Amino acid sequence: MLQVNKFEHLRIRLIDIKLATNNFSKESRLQYTNSYIVYKGDLECFDREYVSSLENKKTGELPKRRYNNVRIKRINNANPEAMFHTEIEVLSTCKHKNIVSLLGFCDEGRHKILVYESTDMNTSLQECLGKYPWDKRAAICYFIARGLNYIHNEMEDQKVVIHRQISSKTILLHNEQCIKISGFGLSTFLSSNQDEDAGHLHKNLLDPISDWYMAPEFRETGKATKESDIYSFGLVMFEILCGIPYPLYRRSDAELRSEHWFTYGTIKQKVAQAIKEENYDNKLFLKKGPNEDSLDTFIKITEQCLAVNPQQRPTLQVIIKQLRKALMFQKSHKDHMRMAFKDIESATQNFSRANDIGGGGFGRVYKGKLASEHGSYTIVAKRLDTRLGQGDQQFYNELHILSEYKHENVIGLVGYNNDEQERIIVYEYASKGSLDNYLNDASLTWINRLNICIDVARGLAFLHGGVREHEAVIHRDIKTANILLFDEWKAKVADFGLSLICTISDETDYVIDYPCGTPGYLDPLYQKSRILTKESDIYSFGVVLLEILCGRSTYEVYKHEGRFLLSLVKQRLKEGRLAEVVFNATEDQIVRQSLTTILVVAFRCLHNDREKRPTAQDVLVQLQKALELQVKDVPVSKEP
Template sequence: MDINYSVGKNLEHLKIPLTHIQSATHDFSNQYRIVNFSAGCALYRAELEHYDKENPSSTVLIKRYPPSGSKSYGEKEFLTEIEILSGGVHPNIVTLLGFCFEESEMILVIEDFSNGFLIEYLGNLKDKRILTWEKRLKICIDVAHALKYLHYEMEDQKMIIHRDIWSYNIGLDENFGAKIFNFWWAVFLPPNQEDDEALYLNWIGRTSHTDPEYEKKLKVKRESDVYGFGVVMFEILCGRLALDPIYLMESDIGLAHVARRSFSTRSLEEMIDPQLKEEIGENKFVLNRGSNKDSLHTFISIAHLCVAETQDRRPTMKIVVKELEKALFFQNNNKDNPKMSLEDIKRATQNFHDDNFIGGGGFGKVYKGNLQDGDGIKTIVAKRLDTRFGQGEQQFFSELQILLEYKHENVIRLVGYCDETDEKVLIYEYLSKGSLDRYLNDTSLTWVKRLNICIDVARALDFLHGGVGKQAKVIHRDIKTENILLKNDWKAKLADFGLSLICSINQETDYIIDHACGTRGYVDPLYRQSGFLTIESDIYSFGVVLFEILCGRSTFAIHKHEGHYLPDFIKNKFEEGKHAEVVFEQIKEQIVPQSLTTFQEIAYQCLHLDREKRPATKKVLMQLKKALVFQVSYHRFMKAKFLLSALIQTMTLTFVHQW
């Protein structure tokens, strides 16, 4: 059989001669064998030469299918693995380095897992103490990202169900990063398959990790992988394999049933790995090594949903990833955690009394309050989540994570937060002047003050987009004058991060595919049309804000009078050469020509329809500072000229008088 024809790709560069593999393993000697799978399938670790010019000799894993094939591990499964592993790259899916398909041999060569397999730590073959709570969380997040990719993010709308998620199919690299392998039983879902559709396939799997609905009804869905992953999560939490005798005493399917029962009776804490807990006080425990009860509760809650007995009650891997990242967030922010009690917040806001109500939006209502601060009182703002207004827990925890991790003088400061029962509240510092949109046509807001506000916001964006001191950058997604707050001295701070996204600086692509969101009149048209989000989308929105500040009118006011939003209004005026007509009449005489030209040029670049031609935040910041220098320098010059003129006049009068 021609394997290139079988998988529909040119894989000549991945072929490795059988003689090279036989030489590396001494003809598959037992001394190189590290795993015996069932039906004669085995895994070897060896130094393999010549297969990679850049790495002429590397330690690899050699996966040998039974030479004669078997019911579970035959040619079909072998070709499935090659097709999947050669079709895409993901950091949490094993890398295929090569294969051999000669004579009766079917062999895959994959990257080595220098820290072995997850099952070795859960089965007490290796020291579990090195698996701290943080490492366990990160392993779960890695696997969850891999499954999310397989289920939703592959090219050409492909979807894959792994069908064999268990701890032996999770390898650990040198940094304990987790990777899924063994795709022999994986199946492709048709493109554009709806979430409520399923494939009907003969049952195959492991009783302890297999979706019970699949086992009974032969109905395979993405939720079948979710179930297997849920079992793995409980194995990681409890430090025991799913078929440990302690669980089989209660149920023949092992851990999943016991975990569900213990969750319902609120006795699950008794099952947690002793390595993760220490007894204190009245038989209570705390997780050591940096974890806390918020992290534990979040982890257990999502794991329990994953092992629900019916597919329709299980979460998607998109939700699982978010919940696990939330658990890690709680764990990482255990120190200096500004969590507050609902009782204290109610006391500060007079139980969210209407007299304290100061505004609202997609998140919910916002209240002003007075919070006890040592011997004194400080004024705060409390934003209370109400899902009826459009946002939910995801936005709450996104904003909470950003404000805890990204602190800057021009970003609103988080005072605390509350997450109790059905109440989620964010507490911020109080900025006395409120939001910038109230002052666009205020004549007391001079051109110099307006420039300083623009510079403050540009500094905040430069910090967020640059990832200063972080391995990620923040895209705000809702830059507008309403989300720019002002202190009494007109210092500006960027606020409202509920729609913001954190993305890796080192990722291969510089965009995120996401449903467009934000505020009409500010949203990048390319993002709105295509769903491709980049940091340049923030630049576009900031360009709208810059012109609002210059025009003294909001994009909504312009839409009301002109029939279109500010970007089109500005474009029309500039194309007609009527640059001066967009300037707020009451401040026009204050502005120095060089300052105005510099400001308009950079603001107009921000609105470019080609995102590649929009300036970076550093350039925007530099040009805004230059506009301020032109403005201030001119006034200093005029002041000096006036003083010099007055001095000359005084000296002249004195001389005449003396004469």
């Protein structure tokens, strides 16, 4: 039995657990096995750590604490009680980010219940072995090794814990950065002068799956060591490498042994196909598959962990060092977009004037031809000129966003160079240039214009909400000059030098920053309050919608009339003379319902109250509606 006084502060009443799980209802159930059932719930229980006297207990005034999304494991009575007690004793002393956190336990009557801090950690590594790319797989192993090293070598009071059941099933994860070791029911403590646990472990206590991961000497003697844990971890790394649970290999071929693959050099043939085919969306420079040095380092340390002789297995400190090395090699490999300056210089003919196609606050932009093993490609290189006021921050900001956030309506990153004083970003080539050059071009039909608006809205919707959970990219400089056009008028959002990544939560969805952007497109609320939100981009997009409708840029209107386009359109609308500002070359092409839809969504985008502005997704839906109305009833153009 547990030492009551020692673990009293972890005891949780059964009635509180029943309330958290709605009396162990099926709706609260997360996982079911023959050994245990896992539930989720919000738990409110007595905070025993702060109980200081018997008097408080008598008056019933114990303070309470609330825990959200706890993970509650109700253990089958067939399980030995010692396993339940062992897990409590081990986890109550483990405080590490890669070890599951025990909140408390309940042992009232026949109940044996363990309560953990989060339901997020409810997926085993075994369930998602094929999910992650190579660098994430290596990182997962690195974090597992950190957790193992803690229980072997870094616990307080020189305590040492041998896990004895390391497998991909006992590794829980929420994502590749949140990895925790669980399953401590058969673990054992070693004294500081002890090399192996003294007790013999009977095989009938093991989970049938865990039996496959046992080191040969552990299987033979029933006594575990640090080295036997390392062997089990080696098999987990083997699974990570191959993308399939190890027992499936063993069951498919009774003679198959992972060590044979290393001995005969066939292990690389067994690497998961998903890893071999990684290409990071870069067709110009990257050969398929992970970095060779990273893969070789990982394979070598895996082989060492699986040595038959325990004394030949590496320590966890060595394993961590080698996994860090594998990650470093892969990070360098992922830096495949880094291009040699001489290659960019050659592609642009030494940044010649003939190849200079424009410039701005960042520097000059050059067109070029880049040779590769796949043929010749047209690219655009933007070369930083620090004398023009924008510098390293904008360069790395844009590089980070374009390398992480890829979408068909966001300009594609080809590569970059940051040698010494050089800062160059290389993009895919937009065959038709920027949208501002076509505003008053009659060849750009109304349907073309609608499709361009839809592309931009789709790109913005991705940046604002479709990138990552709880993150948004706010562009801060949406304008027609930053919308690039490709064949068949496909549009992509470009120029992210001023953009910011904003964390979205229930409490905050804004950034306080000095206003920046382009006059005429800049959200007045952002300019006045310095509060930047996604709605600031929506305002700028509203200006773009008016420009496309009117065939004039807001800057040109200001230049000739001393006011921006929005002011002009509002006045003409008020005077009933809106037709005067609609681009005359497309006026006869526009269906009235389509025109009305565009005007309504544009003015909603430009609303003075940001709370009343639509989301990018809302704008996209309305633009698609305008296109449907247009296609449904296309007017016949008047004869010239």
